[in-house]
Amino acid sequence: IELLGCTEDQLIDILEIIAFKSLDSENSSSYTDEPYIPRHLILDELFELGASVNFTKVLSYISENAGILTSPATRNYKFAHRLFQEYLAASWLSKTKDFVQKIIGLLTNSFQTWQEVALLLADLLSDINRKSDIWDLIESLSESNDSDFIWLAGKILKEQNLSIEKRKSIVAITGQLRKNFVNVLENPEVPVLKRIDIAISLDIIGDYRSGVGLTDKKIPDIHWCEIPASTVIIGATPEQIDILKEKNLRNKIKVILGGAPVTQNWVKECRADGYAENAVEAVKLAKSFFD
Numbered sequence: 418i419e420l421l422g423c424t425e426d427q428l429i430d431i432l433e434i435i436a437f438k439s440l441d442s443e444n445s446s447s448y449t450d451e452p453y454i455p456r457h458l459i460l461d462e463l464f465e466l467g468a469s470v471n472f473t474k475v476l477s478y479i480s481e482n483a484g485i486l487t488s489p490a491t492r493n494y495k496f497a498h499r500l501f502q503e504y505l506a507a508s509w510l511s512k513t514k515d516f517v518q519k520i521i522g523l524l525t526n527s528f529q530t531w532q533e534v535a536l537l538l539a540d541l542l543s544d545i546n547r548k549s550d551i552w553d554l555i556e557s558l559s560e561s562n563d564s565d566f567i568w569l570a571g572k573i574l575k576e577q578n579l580s581i582e583k584r585k586s587i588v589a590i591t592g593q594l595r596k597n598f599v600n601v602l603e604n605p606e607v608p609v610l611k612r613i614d615i616a617i618s619l620d621i622i623g624d625y626r627s628g629v630g631l632t633d634k635k636i637p638d639i640h641w642c643e644i645p646a647s648t649v650i651i652g653a654t655p656e657q658i659d660i661l662k663e664k665n666l667r668n669k670i671k672v673i674l675g676g677a678p679v680t681q682n683w684v685k686e687c688r689a690d691g692y693a694e695n696a697v698e699a700v701k702l703a704k705s706f707f708d
Contacts, residue, residue, distance in 0.1 A: 421478060422470040423463075429505075431462045432485065433512075436496065436505035441523070443530055452502075456492045500533075507537035517550075521557050528565050539573045551577055556590045559597055564604060567597045568611045571618030581622055591622045599626065655687045671706050673699050 421428065439454045463470050476494075480486040485501060486494045496502035510516045520538060523531040535554070542550045551573065558570035571594070581591055598619040601607055607615075630638045653674060661667040674684045675693035684692040690706075693699035 421475050423466045423475070427466055428475070428479070431466065432479070433505045433509035434462055435459055436502045437509045440502060440506050440530060440534070443527070452495070453490070454486070454494045454496070456494060459494060503534045504537050507534045507541055510534070510538055511541045511545075517553050517557050520554070524566065524569070532565075532569060535569060536573065536576065539577055543577050548577075548579065551579065552587060552590060555579075555594070559590060559594045562597075564601045564607045564611070567594075567601050568607075568615055570594060571598060571615045575614070575618050575621060594622060595619065595625055598622075599624075653687055653689070658687055658689065671703070673702055675699055 423431075435454060435458060438458060439452060443452045459476065460472060463472055463475055476486075480488055480494065484497055487497050488494050496505075510519060513519060516538070520531065520535050524535060539551050539554060542548070542554075555570045555573055558566045558573075561567065574594070581587065598615050601615050602612055602619070604612075632638045653672065658667075658672055661670055661672075671691070672687075672689040673691050673693055674687060674689045675695070675698070679692070681692050691702045693702050
């Protein structure tokens, strides 16, 4: 308090407001990793704390000591990472009475800017056991016909591991969600990864559809494609490495095999010099050959 002229809690409150306001002023068409924060915005908020605040020391503390802000340009600041900014903005929203209406409005104006904030907001509400507020958020998202909103409702439902309670309000919300999930799943214009997320969320609340059924052979009644029998080779083969011997190069060249599908047993069978799980490990192994 003596150094900065304000308490830690006061400083956090100010950072939350700055994070929210700077995101709110971001141009959705010029989305960046960490948008610039004009210095006057920071000073205006610090001014609200009173005359005892040492502006210079506070700015120095949150940028040089705490590492929350950086100053890449004169009179301009940025949060060190966008996630800091989104978390602080979500924390500020969680303390407002009409946070659901606020986040819905913000998502409507710029979904890309605020989607992560909405997910973090649900995390914060869960941490303080405000599950009914999370359901309110999901309900408001599910009332939209926008596939992005439906996807976000499902993602919150999945990430928060919410149990489907038998209260009338929850039953009504999940009933609407089921219909919206199915509508989005059947829309080929929605990206595949989002439809996968929605399919998982639909499974959580229960899929009312009967499914594809079984054929006479008791297998799922879907279109099956036959794949011709063949041999699949992963990476090098023992015969390919033997070519190096034939050309008298085996003692001059080191062979490293690896990657997710390759196993240690295959490396031994190929008589290679080593195994690496990924490119970084391959570089380390290659360097060890010269030690």
